[in-house]
Amino acid sequence: MNLQTPLTNLVGIGPSLSYRLKRLELNSVEDLIYHFPFRYDDFSQTTTVREAQIGQVVTLLGEIWSIKNIFTRARKVITQAIFNDGTSPIELTWFHQSWLTKQIQTGDRLQVSGKLTKYKSRLSIIMPRWEKMTAGHPALDAGSINIDSGFRQNDMVHTGRLVPVYPETEGLTSKWVRTKIDQLLPQVLPQIKDPLPDYIKDDMLALTDAIKKIHYPDNWQDVEKARERLGFDELFYVSLATQKARAQWKKKPLIHPLKINKLDLGEFIKKLPFKLTGAQNKVLKEITSDLSKAQPMNRLIQGEVGSGKTVVATIVAYLVYQNGLRTLFMAPTEILAFQHYGTISKLLEPFGVRVGIYTGSKKKAKDTNVVVGTHALLSEKLTTTDVGLVIIDEQQRFGVEQRTVLRNRARVPHFLTMTATPIPRTVALTLYGDLDLSIIDELPKGRPQIKTYLVPEKKRLDSYKFMEKKIKEGDQAYIVTPFIEPSETMMTVKAAKVEFEKLKKVFPNLKLGLLHGRMKSRDKEQVLTDFKANIVQILVSTSVVEVGMDIPNATIMIIEGAEKFGLAQLHQLRGRVGRGTKISYCLLYTSDYSSDRRRLKYLETTFDGLRLAELDLKIRGGGEIFGKMQSGRFEFKIASLSDIQMVEKTRQAASHLLDLDPNLDKYPLTAAQLQKLAADVMPD
Ligand code: ADP
Numbered sequence: 001m002n003l004q005t006p007l008t009n010l011v012g013i014g015p016s017l018s019y020r021l022k023r024l025e026l027n028s029v030e031d032l033i034y035h036f037p038f039r040y041d042d043f044s045q046t047t048t049v050r051e052a053q054i055g056q057v058v059t060l061l062g063e064i065w066s067i068k069n070i071f072t073r074a075r076k077v078i079t080q081a082i083f084n085d086g087t088s089p090i091e092l093t094w095f096h097q098s099w100l101t102k103q104i105q106t107g108d109r110l111q112v113s114g115k116l117t118k119y120k121s122r123l124s125i126i127m128p129r130w131e132k133m134t135a136g137h138p139a140l141d142a143g144s145i146n147i148d149s150g151f152r153q154n155d156m157v158h159t160g161r162l163v164p165v166y167p168e169t170e171g172l173t174s175k176w177v178r179t180k181i182d183q184l185l186p187q188v189l190p191q192i193k194d195p196l197p198d199y200i201k202d203d204m205l206a207l208t209d210a211i212k213k214i215h216y217p218d219n220w221q222d223v224e225k226a227r228e229r230l231g232f233d234e235l236f237y238v239s240l241a242t243q244k245a246r247a248q249w250k251k252k253p254l255i256h257p258l259k260i261n262k263l264d265l266g267e268f269i270k271k272l273p274f275k276l277t278g279a280q281n282k283v284l285k286e287i288t289s290d291l292s293k294a295q296p297m298n299r300l301i302q303g304e305v306g307s308g309k310t311v312v313a314t315i316v317a318y319l320v321y322q323n324g325l326r327t328l329f330m331a332p333t334e335i336l337a338f339q340h341y342g343t344i345s346k347l348l349e350p351f352g353v354r355v356g357i358y359t360g361s362k363k364k365a366k367d368t369n370v371v372v373g374t375h376a377l378l379s380e381k382l383t384t385t386d387v388g389l390v391i392i393d394e395q396q397r398f399g400v401e402q403r404t405v406l407r408n409r410a411r412v413p414h415f416l417t418m419t420a421t422p423i424p425r426t427v428a429l430t431l432y433g434d435l436d437l438s439i440i441d442e443l444p445k446g447r448p449q450i451k452t453y454l455v456p457e458k459k460r461l462d463s464y465k466f467m468e469k470k471i472k473e474g475d476q477a478y479i480v481t482p483f484i485e486p487s488e489t490m491m492t493v494k495a496a497k498v499e500f501e502k503l504k505k506v507f508p509n510l511k512l513g514l515l516h517g518r519m520k521s522r523d524k525e526q527v528l529t530d531f532k533a534n535i536v537q538i539l540v541s542t543s544v545v546e547v548g549m550d551i552p553n554a555t556i557m558i559i560e561g562a563e564k565f566g567l568a569q570l571h572q573l574r575g576r577v578g579r580g581t582k583i584s585y586c587l588l589y590t591s592d593y594s595s596d597r598r599r600l601k602y603l604e605t606t607f608d609g610l611r612l613a614e615l616d617l618k619i620r621g622g623g624e625i626f627g628k629m630q631s632g633r634f635e636f637k638i639a640s641l642s643d644i645q646m647v648e649k650t651r652q653a654a655s656h657l658l659d660l661d662p663n664l665d666k667y668p669l670t671a672a673q674l675q676k677l678a679a680d681v682m683p684d
């Protein structure tokens, strides 16, 4: 057996277990070894009943005096045992586990862990963890379980230690995972070679020690040291992968070098319906500087919703058009594609540029210079050699395959990526280390502030009245229905439909429209057209529907279930209003006002997306706000992006190593590890 052995080859893993393992993406022995606990139950305090306090979490060593199943009138099964540790008998109680009477018998010696409570005036542990102590177990005689058994100090797997708890899927318990890892780890651990160069490892744990300790910590310090090492690796290899990709990209030949006619560009910009902001100009300069080189550009524009990224991208598309080349503009959804198509046509067609659309349902791209679309754009038909620029909006929404488009060709076009996700710079340099970073950190002048209020439930009717009044004055509103799952599943859609029906009754005199990702594109387009034309006055939508929508007459946004979102996400959502010149409002509702109040109140006073992202990191940890973004690019089991120091440290280590040895010739293990990890996350 080795690390690559499929788990299904192991004894005792049948079809149903295989299915559950697959759901957790556990395929090989290695996957299981790298299936890390997300928390630990501290059952390390071995004690006696006499010494223990009620309410204390304890581990006890003793004997089963009796065990039986009791069937209640409600046809429930309770398993009850009397257990004696030599100081005082107590009761052990389990629910719905009638098979336990087959596994545990009178006279068995057990170690049990759990919380000591008083239940019906008797000392008990409800649903204890338990394991049998087999004859000859040293702990039976020694009276202590801290004996050195070679592999690790503590021989117990499920009790009497810091017991790891693993991410579970239905029917696959932590107990099963612990048992399996306990069997496999001693066999495969010696096969693991540490790919991290020694000089970087420094005083961190060796990889094998870290893996052992994450599953079998002797104390909390072990947990910390193991997490430090394993977290370091995660960030380090991502940094290494993005930085290496950057170096490789720089070597790629560009398919069509461009000529930039500054005068003409200036004329074009002058004719735009507004003056560019300082930040837009700065970013445009960075881009034109890229484009005047013989190397392909690979740049990320980061800027808040409404900061004018699309406009900048459109100017760049114009430049490419002047060179007789085509631009593909890829939007993450059809709704956004239609909207961008509208905006870009309006800006470019007066200059003779022909703009096309290409999505699953609408294909009009023949003889056009700029094609806006969804990933349908990647079809052979469009990715022809006259493409000079690919623009990707909100790239974290695209899968690897879609991001890889055109990058594998011998000669590549320029790439421009845009994101509204506020990412602290240090984090961006790691996650997007392969891209050059441009930041639009200024909103166009005259944007009204979005007055934001966290509304207690008892004021809901007042706020509805307020909204109705505004709508009667000609304004429009968005109502975002609760976010249930990160992707738009049936459940989320159903919640939106229910809310829509409810609201139609609340506002019988207003015209409401419903928008969600599962609608037919024709219907989506119709609702959007109606909303744009103010035929629909309130747009009820799921939260996954488009942060990028641009309807200046919409001035009110209501967000239901705000507690489910990160602050930065809420900030992005509210960016759909306040796009015109009128004062706009964002009203937040939460299902638990008192407990969410402190966090959500930040939105009333803070209007800086990056600042809110940092607050999110502080309050909820990185996983939550970066959740979506990571799922598009990297996933971390252990590392936290909120640990800015660690992020910085790993990036520097990676960059130093690549300076030292750009092809990792002297570090073949590191190179192999990188290749393995990078294969499925990085283009190139
Ligand atoms: P983003 O893509 O960053 O969300 P957009 O490019 O869609 O932003 O711009 C948002 C809105 O602001 C659009 O209506 C656009 O026409 C307008 N806009 C963009 N740049 C400026 C500017 N410099 N001055 C005034 N309005 C602008």
Ligand code: MG
Residues within 6 Å of the ligand: 306, 309, 310, 548
């Ligand atoms: Mg946008």
